[in-house]
Structure formats: C-alpha cells, structure tokens
Amino acid sequence: MTQGSIIDTLAFRAGEIILYPGSPGPRDRIYRVESGLVRIQSVDDDGNALTLRFVRPGEYFGEEALSGGERRYHAEAAADTRIAQIHPERMDPQETLNLAVRLALALGQTYDAIQRLVSQRLKNRIAAALLEFMDTPLAVHDTKGRVMIHVTHDEIASAVGSVRETVTKVVGELARDGLIKSGYGRVMLLDIEALGELARQNG
Amino acid sequence: MTQGSIIDTLAFRAGEIILYPGSPGPRDRIYRVESGLVRIQSVDDDGNALTLRFVRPGEYFGEEALSGGERRYHAEAAADTRIAQIHPERMDPQETLNLAVRLALALGQTYDAIQRLVSQRLKNRIAAALLEFMDTPLAVHDTKGRVMIHVTHDEIASAVGSVRETVTKVVGELARDGLIKSGYGRVMLLDIEALGELARQNG
Known part of the structure; x- marks a missing residue:
C-alpha cells in the first residue's frame, strides 16, 4: 500500500461525527478506515436516522470528494476509530484500483440493503x-x-x-x-x- | 478515453438479458454503457422483479468482475443498448479512476433509493x-x-x-x-x- 497519498491519520471516539452533509470542497478528502467502524447515516426532517452503510477497516468513505456529488449523509464513528485521510488527486494507480474494488463491494452491499427493505x-x-x-x-x-x-x-x-x-x-x-x-x-x-x-x- | 482495455462493443435489443446472476469467472468483464439504458434487477423466488439501479451511457456495470463478489442480479437492456466490454486487468490508470468516480456516483444513487424506500x-x-x-x-x-x-x-x-x-x-x-x-x-x-x-x- 502506497503512503504517498495519505495526508494524515485521525482518531475518533465512538459517537463522534467525522463528516457532515454538504457539498465536497477542494479541501475534502477520501477516508479509509484503519481500525474501528464508521456508520454512514442520513437523518430526515423528523430526526429519524437511517444507516446507509457501515464502513469497516480497509474500506473507504467520503467518495463524493472524487465524484463531486453532494453529500447527504453524516459519517459517525460507531466505535473508537482510526481513519487515514487520502488526497484524491495523489492516489497512485494501485490505490485507485483498490478504491474501485472497495466501491464495487459497497455497491453490492447497498443492493442487498435495498432487497432486504423490499422483501423482508x-x-x-x-x-x-x-x-x-x-x-x-x-x-x-x-x-x-x-x-x-x-x-x-x-x-x-x-x-x-x-x-x-x-x-x-x-x-x-x-x-x-x-x-x-x-x-x-x-x-x-x-x-x-x-x-x-x-x-x-x-x- | 483509452481504447486499450476495450475488447469489443456489443448491441442488445430492448428486453434482452446481458448478464445473469452467478459468480464472476476469469472470462468476466466490466461493461460500460455506450448508448441506451441498462436495468440492474433482482428477481425473488416469487418472480417479483426489483430494480437496483439504472445504468446510463458512460456508466459501468458488472463491477463484481473486479471485486469477486457474487452477482445476484440480472442486467437487462431496458432500451436498445450498446455496451463496451472492458478487460478489468487492462484498464489504464485514467480508466480505473473514471470507473471509481462512476461507482462513487452509483453508490450515491443507491443511498437515495434506500432513503426513498424507508421514508417515502x-x-x-x-x-x-x-x-x-x-x-x-x-x-x-x-x-x-x-x-x-x-x-x-x-x-x-x-x-x-x-x-x-x-x-x-x-x-x-x-x-x-x-x-x-x-x-x-x-x-x-x-x-x-x-x-x-x-x-x-x-x-
């Protein structure tokens, strides 16, 4: 694993918010969970929380820094968590491929979530x-x-x-x-x- | 856009199945929609179909060829459609990045689908x-x-x-x-x- 794109690693306690909803700016990064667990969650106008995905060690979140789409979720440390901040423009080809693989897996997880919501x-x-x-x-x-x-x-x-x-x-x-x-x-x-x-x- | 990883382009008529559920094998490819529309859909034991995502021109499907996860969906041409077959191991860094960006956007779409199912x-x-x-x-x-x-x-x-x-x-x-x-x-x-x-x- 390359280190060139990693700006920093950060520690969060369980319950701390890592990312808030909003449009990613030029200072936004992609985050890789090093240890712990991150909950990707949206909250509706009535305050009801909905978990969209859990992010485990080795997996990424904040991927909208890459695509430019609006972030409509909070990222919260669900346990004590360490994350690596990755500069999206400094990823080498191996890290980019790794990110694509992990996003493909995450997409499969959300397919499962959609199926469960409809059929179970x-x-x-x-x-x-x-x-x-x-x-x-x-x-x-x-x-x-x-x-x-x-x-x-x-x-x-x-x-x-x-x-x-x-x-x-x-x-x-x-x-x-x-x-x-x-x-x-x-x-x-x-x-x-x-x-x-x-x-x-x-x- | 690189051409080196494109093996072939294929045409499908509306209603034709492009991919069936199963485990991706070594001959499996990633597909990029060139024109038309592809419906990613699962079918439960009672025959009820559930659309997981639509894939538009410039977007990719079959991403489990990269991650090795089991494919639990059909990909169907929702309109007359042309797709490019891409060799996952021959993508250059630019195409890999492009794939990651598109997968990030697709993930955001499935987040929206989950929110709609729960709240609307x-x-x-x-x-x-x-x-x-x-x-x-x-x-x-x-x-x-x-x-x-x-x-x-x-x-x-x-x-x-x-x-x-x-x-x-x-x-x-x-x-x-x-x-x-x-x-x-x-x-x-x-x-x-x-x-x-x-x-x-x-x-």
Whole structure:
C-alpha cells in the first residue's frame, strides 16, 4: 500500500461525527478506515436516522470528494476509530484500483440493503443486522460461543430502516423465542443459527 | 478515453438479458454503457422483479468482475443498448479512476433509493421514478413540453419496490389528479412540476 497519498491519520471516539452533509470542497478528502467502524447515516426532517452503510477497516468513505456529488449523509464513528485521510488527486494507480474494488463491494452491499427493505419483514431484517454486527468492534465474543453486541434499539432501528418503538417490540419477540437476550444498550445473541435462518428468509 | 482495455462493443435489443446472476469467472468483464439504458434487477423466488439501479451511457456495470463478489442480479437492456466490454486487468490508470468516480456516483444513487424506500410513500416514489425516466431513451418529448415514458406498470413496480396491482392503483390516482395520463405500456407526464414536488416529499 502506497503512503504517498495519505495526508494524515485521525482518531475518533465512538459517537463522534467525522463528516457532515454538504457539498465536497477542494479541501475534502477520501477516508479509509484503519481500525474501528464508521456508520454512514442520513437523518430526515423528523430526526429519524437511517444507516446507509457501515464502513469497516480497509474500506473507504467520503467518495463524493472524487465524484463531486453532494453529500447527504453524516459519517459517525460507531466505535473508537482510526481513519487515514487520502488526497484524491495523489492516489497512485494501485490505490485507485483498490478504491474501485472497495466501491464495487459497497455497491453490492447497498443492493442487498435495498432487497432486504423490499422483501423482508422487520424481524428478518433485525436478525440480519444483528449478525452483521458480529464481525465489528461492537461485538464481544464470550467463551461459551455467545456474542454480545453493544448496540441500542435506536441504532438497530437506524440499521433496518425502522423506528425505536417498533424495534423494541420485535426485539422482545426475538427474546421470547430464545434467539437473543436484550439488555440496556446491548443484545446477546443466543442462537446464531436460528438468527441466520431468519436473516435468509423472505416475506 | 483509452481504447486499450476495450475488447469489443456489443448491441442488445430492448428486453434482452446481458448478464445473469452467478459468480464472476476469469472470462468476466466490466461493461460500460455506450448508448441506451441498462436495468440492474433482482428477481425473488416469487418472480417479483426489483430494480437496483439504472445504468446510463458512460456508466459501468458488472463491477463484481473486479471485486469477486457474487452477482445476484440480472442486467437487462431496458432500451436498445450498446455496451463496451472492458478487460478489468487492462484498464489504464485514467480508466480505473473514471470507473471509481462512476461507482462513487452509483453508490450515491443507491443511498437515495434506500432513503426513498424507508421514508417515502408509494405515490411519491412513483413520481420520482417517472421523473428519473425522463432523461433516458424510454422518454419521448413532444412539442407541447409533455413527455411520454414508454414503461409498463410492471417496470414501474420493479423501479419502486412494489407490485403491479398496487402500482396500477396509484397510477390511477396520479391520473385522476391530472399529473399523468396512463396508457398501455406508457405514461404521459402532464404536470412535471407537481410530480417534482411529490418526488421531494417525505411521509
């Protein structure tokens, strides 16, 4: 990996906003997540948050610095996060190719998100979202094969395109079914296989 | 624009399938639309089609040839279309950068699609979809400033993540409101300003 295009690396604490909506200016950069997790999220006029994508280590965001399109999202550190600031005009061919590959993968992720929103019920989407958190810093694996996800019902609602009240109801159903155990600001995954089955189901 | 990576250009008639779902193999290419329009669409087990993205001239599809991700969509010529086949390993730096810019724009389009699905009612999404067709080969502009879109209710349903029966009902409402006139396989846009207002509204 080339270092020539990297201007700086920056650290953010969980919950800090990295990028605000707006038009990218000449000082805008492309960002690569080095460690942690970044949530790409829009907020509507009523204050409802919607997660558009999670950005994991090795992946990029702020790609509108390249295309010039308006940024209509916030980028927020979902966990303690380090990012590299990349000068879009100083990328060498290898880094440009790497960026294109990662954007292609991100596009595939948003295709999946669109399909889930159209074809899956909320319960199935919540199961999928919880499993997606498993390989992020929000997850803590214990010695009994259980996984604790540090996530609020608001954050789950943002991830699945719903609101907290409705998510709380469905999280309760999943808990009664024995698939999860829900606590304050966290969800314990008890039956990962059953959650995986739900995540794959349509209708 | 470099020609070195272009293997061939191919012509497809409206309705022909260009790419099927599956894992990209070593013979898979990246495709750039030269003229026409390509619909990126998934089809669920019940046969319901869902448009994930439209690809216009200058834009690319088949980007999973680069990333190696599984292709879970069909690419279909939505109008008579010419595409250039591009060898992913023979792109020069300028073409790679161009691809990254276009993928960044495509990602922004899918962000918009996710937001519409979560926050807009069907009527607003249909207005937005009809306006999106205006700058495609599916639209014919007449001398009175009206625009005829050659699109079926099935195709509108796919574009907005709904089913034909429901779309037919809402198209009827828009027609009664005087915003459009609906015929067999086509929709005439009568009040583009009012459609634009609907397309911007949430809730």
